[in-house]
Amino acid sequence: MRARILEAPRRLSLxxxxxxxxxxxxVVIRVAATGVxxxxxxxxxxxxxxxxxxxxxxxxxxxxxxxxxGVTSLTVGDRVTVDPNIVDDECYFCRRGVDHLCSAxxxxxxxxxxxxxxxxxxxxxxxxRVPDTLTWQExxxxxPLACCVHxxxxxxxxxxxxxxxxxxxxxxxxxIQLVRMxxxxxxxxIEPNAARRxxxxxxxxxxxCAPEDAERALRxxxxxxxxxxxxxxxxxxxxxxxxxxxxxxxxxxxFARTDPQTQxxxxxxxxxxxxxxxxxxxxxxxxxxxxxxxNDIAVDSVVADxxxxxxxxxxxxxxxxxLDGGRIGIAAQAVGIAQAxxxxxxxxxxxxxxxxxxxADFQAIxxxxxxxxxxxxxxxxxxLRAATLKDRGLPHxxxxxKAKLFASEMAxxxxxxxxxxxxxxxxxxxxxxxxxxxxxxxxxxxxxTSEIQRLVIAREILGRx
Numbered sequence: 001m002r003a004r005i006l007e008a009p010r011r012l013s014l015x016x017x018x019x020x021x022x023x024x025x026x027v028v029i030r031v032a033a034t035g036v037x038x039x040x041x042x043x044x045x046x047x048x049x050x051x052x053x054x055x056x057x058x059x060x061x062x063x064x065x066x067x068x069x070g071v072t073s074l075t076v077g078d079r080v081t082v083d084p085n086i087v088d089d090e091c092y093f094c095r096r097g098v099d100h101l102c103s104a105x106x107x108x109x110x111x112x113x114x115x116x117x118x119x120x121x122x123x124x125x126x127x128x129r130v131p132d133t134l135t136w137q138e139x140x141x142x143x144p145l146a147c148c149v150h151x152x153x154x155x156x157x158x159x160x161x162x163x164x165x166x167x168x169x170x171x172x173x174x175x176i177q178l179v180r181m182x183x184x185x186x187x188x189x190i191e192p193n194a195a196r197r198x199x200x201x202x203x204x205x206x207x208x209c210a211p212e213d214a215e216r217a218l219r220x221x222x223x224x225x226x227x228x229x230x231x232x233x234x235x236x237x238x239x240x241x242x243x244x245x246x247x248x249x250x251x252x253x254x255f256a257r258t259d260p261q262t263q264x265x266x267x268x269x270x271x272x273x274x275x276x277x278x279x280x281x282x283x284x285x286x287x288x289x290x291x292x293x294x295n296d297i298a299v300d301s302v303v304a305d306x307x308x309x310x311x312x313x314x315x316x317x318x319x320x321x322x323l324d325g326g327r328i329g330i331a332a333q334a335v336g337i338a339q340a341x342x343x344x345x346x347x348x349x350x351x352x353x354x355x356x357x358x359x360a361d362f363q364a365i366x367x368x369x370x371x372x373x374x375x376x377x378x379x380x381x382x383x384l385r386a387a388t389l390k391d392r393g394l395p396h397x398x399x400x401x402k403a404k405l406f407a408s409e410m411a412x413x414x415x416x417x418x419x420x421x422x423x424x425x426x427x428x429x430x431x432x433x434x435x436x437x438x439x440x441x442x443x444x445x446x447x448x449t450s451e452i453q454r455l456v457i458a459r460e461i462l463g464r465x
Contacts (some may be wrong), residue, residue: 003117005053009046020113020121022068029080033136034115035059035144042431043110050110052127058084058108060115061130061139070311071124079134082120084108097340108410115140141174148174150170152182155228160184164218164226166190167202167233168208180204184228186221190214191233206454270315271308277301284424288438324397325390326447327404331383334404334411334443335376341411341418348422348431359421368421372414379407398460405453408443415440 001019006012034057042048043056061081064074087094088100094102108114108122130139140333148171155162163184165172169189179187189200189208197208209217218226282296310318327437346369349360359365388398415437419426426433444450 001118003055007053020119022066024069025123026068026121027064027127028066028119028121030065031060031062031115031120033061033140035140054110055113055117059140059143061136079130081130081139083126131143145174148178152178155358157182157228160185161227162186163228164188165230168196172232173199173203176203176205177234188217220361221375247449268315269312270318271303289442324400327400328386330443330447331403331407334407337436337440338376338411338414341415341433344433345421364380375410379410382406401453401456405450411440411443
């Protein structure tokens with residue numbers, strides 16, 4: 001086969017190499033389209049260390065032409081795209097579900113031969129079938145698109161946000177489209193190249209401007225300080241500017257007692273308070289959910305009347321009005337925790353051997369996995385029903401309470417079952433199921449305990465009788 005080889009920085013050669021063959025668990029694909037990433041440019045210029053000679057290209061698609069022994073998920077003729085980040089599944093990080101930090105990470109196009117060749121061989125789990133409706137060029141864009149989707153998730157873009165995006169190259173335009181789909185109210189693209197500014201508008205930006213006009217452009221959408229700023233230019237120094245210009249997360253929703261003579265919920269009001277007026281007095285140490293910090297706070301100033309939300313002494317009513325929707329969110333959280341635990345248990349059961357066979361072949365383990373899968377699916381359907389009712393503006397108090405009650409208790413049960421499947425390893429921090437078990441417990445408590453959910457459900461069904 002022919003391959004474009006990087007022999008040294010800035011020195012590419014077209015060479016003939018032997019056609020690759022697939023061994024057990026691998027596939028060979030005939031490369032149809034390969035993208036050129038900024039990483040490829042850095043490698044070409046010698047800014048990124050690789051072992052020479054190197055075959056670059058980690059964004060590519062093609063057709064499966066050979067499958068190795070044991071491969072059943074793909075067949076010859078399938079159209080695929082690739083995940084270039086190949087890991088060992090055995091290191092400290094892989095076992096904790098953060099495989100992007102793998103100690104033995106060997107990406108295609110960097111540590112392994114990539115897509116700048118007629119053929120590419122890779123483990124089958126890193127090849128993903130794509131529909132016939134995608135062109136080869138579009139299929140090759142799946143990898144950068146996946147990076148953008150993850151970035152949007154990390155940024156937490158939500159409906160109504162004003163978003164500024166620095167850079168309107170291919171990645172910037174992908175981000176613009178994703179942010180628009182996420183529900184952003186306004187999108188400002190900041191890009192020095194006029195042609196790329198036109199592309200940004202075509203991709204869905206409301207305003208596209210040169211860097212020197214950024215402040216004016218943001219003012220035109222009534223947001224000198226945007227809610228989210230995404231840096232997609234790769235230019236040193238831009239990130240620091242974005243931090244300085246983005247809106248400070250300076251709002252706290254506070255519920256405080258405003259009638260000292262009334263010791264019931266009737267004496268509570270709701271306020272908006274600036275973070276400058278709040279002091280953290282203690283950080284709670286919790287059983288689980290430690291990625292979310294819980295603090296006690298003290299308000300250091302008098303809160304003005306204009307910060308009152310709703311009517312005086314009616315804050316409890318406002319708080320209660322959020323519970324029906326909040327319970328659906330907690331139910332979804334519980335489903336996610338249980339699903340994560342189930343996936344670890346399933347994978348472990350398939351790999352762990354005892355008495356000469358996989359533990360997944362023992363009936364007791366099969367029953368546990370079957371129950372986990374069944375209850376997770378049932379909880380997910382309850383969540384989807386409640387969320388659908390809420391989206392349609394229909395009453396969802398009962399549906400939300402049922403979803404929250406079942407999903408939270410299911411998550412606690414099934415994370416415990418995941419520990420049982422892993423045995424002694426499940427009780428150690430080498431695997432994440434012990435954390436899932438601790439995290440699951442809180443879903444039975446906040447937004448109303450399980451006991452309260454049963455009262456809510458009973459009140460709803462008896463009220464209908």
